[in-house]
Amino acid sequence: MTRFRLFRVVGLALSLSLVAAACGDDDDSSAGTSGDDTTETTEAMGDESAAPVNSAEACDADAIVAAVESGPEAGTLAGMTDDPVGTAASSNPVLTTLVTAVVEADLVDTLNSAEALTVFAPTDCAFAALDPATLEAALADPSGLLTTVLGFHVIAGERLSAEDLAGMTELETFTGETLQISAEGDTISVGGGQATVVVGDIQTANATVHLIDSVMLPPSAG
Numbered sequence: 001m002t003r004f005r006l007f008r009v010v011g012l013a014l015s016l017s018l019v020a021a022a023c024g025d026d027d028d029s030s031a032g033t034s035g036d037d038t039t040e041t042t043e044a045m046g047d048e049s050a051a052p053v054n055s056a057e058a059c060d061a062d063a064i065v066a067a068v069e070s071g072p073e074a075g076t077l078a079g080m081t082d083d084p085v086g087t088a089a090s091s092n093p094v095l096t097t098l099v100t101a102v103v104e105a106d107l108v109d110t111l112n113s114a115e116a117l118t119v120f121a122p123t124d125c126a127f128a129a130l131d132p133a134t135l136e137a138a139l140a141d142p143s144g145l146l147t148t149v150l151g152f153h154v155i156a157g158e159r160l161s162a163e164d165l166a167g168m169t170e171l172e173t174f175t176g177e178t179l180q181i182s183a184e185g186d187t188i189s190v191g192g193g194q195a196t197v198v199v200g201d202i203q204t205a206n207a208t209v210h211l212i213d214s215v216m217l218p219p220s221a222g
Helices: 003-022 041-045 061-069 085-090 096-104 108-113 124-128 132-139 142-151 162-166
Strands: 117-122 154-156 170-172 178-184 187-190 195-203 207-212
Touching: 061 195, 085 096, 085 108, 085 117, 085 207, 096 108, 096 117, 096 124, 096 132, 096 142, 117 195, 132 142, 162 178, 162 187, 162 195
Parallel strands: 117 207
Antiparallel strands: 117 154, 170 178, 178 187, 187 195, 195 207
16 A cells, blocks of 8 residues: 555544544443533534534434534535535535545546436445445555445436335446345335435435445445
């Protein structure tokens, strides 16, 4: 691994450790005596303007929406509609790790120039829960493993809503693999149950984005 890439991996690991702290369980918070013992979600996400979110709730749908909406105007759910998906994601405070991975894989222009996409976007909390060795291996192989994993989260040629997904059982991904889908009530699971949609139907100029709670590994990644 080159010195530059090692620096990027180490820096990303430090960022993920902060996110993991914000996304952890509430064992420590139960010992507090008031509701003031909160964790600044945006301390991990780089936006000091967002309201504090209890660490036990930092990764649920309401907290994610709150973190996004309290960020810069360009990164709000409404603000993302004017930009293509690669650019829109780069201003979203809960997708910083995904953006780093997309840049490493040199996929920003590919995503931005696509006519229509459906993107299952793992949040920073999702990446924080990923095995660090798996993430490091992917970042060390940007044109191989990293592209394969990221491509498993993208459907080309269609902008599928949550309602569309609820009526489907599988889709072909950007890299040609099969992504399984299932729905039970309002809950949509993807990747054979690897991830759940936590915030759906975010619109960008060329994509419909669904935030998910886990990073999915394709069958080819073994």
